[in-house]
Amino acid sequence: MTHFVGQCRLRKLAVTPQRLAIYGALARTDAHPTAEGLYRAIHVRYPTISLATVYKTLETLEREGLISRFSFLHQAARYDANQERHHHRVCIQCGRVEDFTDRALDRLPTGVHQRRGFKVLAQLVQVNGLCRRCKHPAGRSVRPT
């Protein structure tokens, strides 16, 4: 937590009790909570906090690289008629998704997970980056259909 305060100072972010509570609650768990879950956890000891503040704070901390959000392309579900086993290459700029197949990726070892009592059903690889168009800032970046 002292480290967190230091990081805030470094980045000229105000160290507010709300931020401490939110980051603290997130750092204290490995359950990958939702914004709502954090809000509920904090609300007990901090009844005046608002859900909007939780969202705004999480956005700030993510932008500053202090936390990360797990939810690829959460804006809208994307569908695919391609039913053969494949992985995804996602352009983080324009949102374009390309399929690719890779026999090697389909055979990633699963022992690590099984040893921890986890039954592996699928392993999906998502390659994030910039597509040809977006790599060269010339082109306009278009949002997907």
Add this chain to the structure above:
Amino acid sequence: MTHFVGQCRLRKLAVTPQRLAIYGALARTDAHPTAEGLYRAIHVRYPTISLATVYKTLETLEREGLISRFSFLHQAARYDANQERHHHRVCIQCGRVEDFTDRALDRLPTGVHQRRGFKVLAQLVQVNGLCRRCKHPAGRSVRPT
């Protein structure tokens, strides 16, 4: 498309013009469209179709394994204070997410993508399956916080 009709017959799904239009539009593209995008594409030639029908149909086709949805955990964003490079093990039953690290996965070859003009920024592996609790149907499955 004949194949699609056959699959519908097999599964006792009514072959309606709407379903044909929706599946057809999806099969005809590799752009991983959203429900809305499909709706717009179909609406031109099929002005009476409803967005709700598109959603219901996509859900049906996904349940039957004829198409797939790309949007892991789209219900709500999940946050994580763990900033070291890691991957995710996701229980598809209870939604629990565990982090794991794997040096080998961090070094997956990127040549294939670069050759296609794609600049790789990150490669994320998501291992889907059943966690210890959910593997053995004894335990109740709890939704995440």
Add this chain to the structure above:
DNA sequence: TTCAGTGCAAACGGTTTGCACCGCG
């Protein structure tokens, strides 16, 4: 004292649902 941060309430956008009607099998 100043401006970033907070809290409220209202808006938003993607998705789901209830229900009456329709048309495939």
Add this chain to the structure above:
DNA sequence: CGCGGTGCAAACCGTTTGCACTGAA
């Protein structure tokens, strides 16, 4: 002709936004 599928409108739910207030620096 029966029941699964469709279309409409309203509800839902996670998230974002506008705005006035507050408190960290």
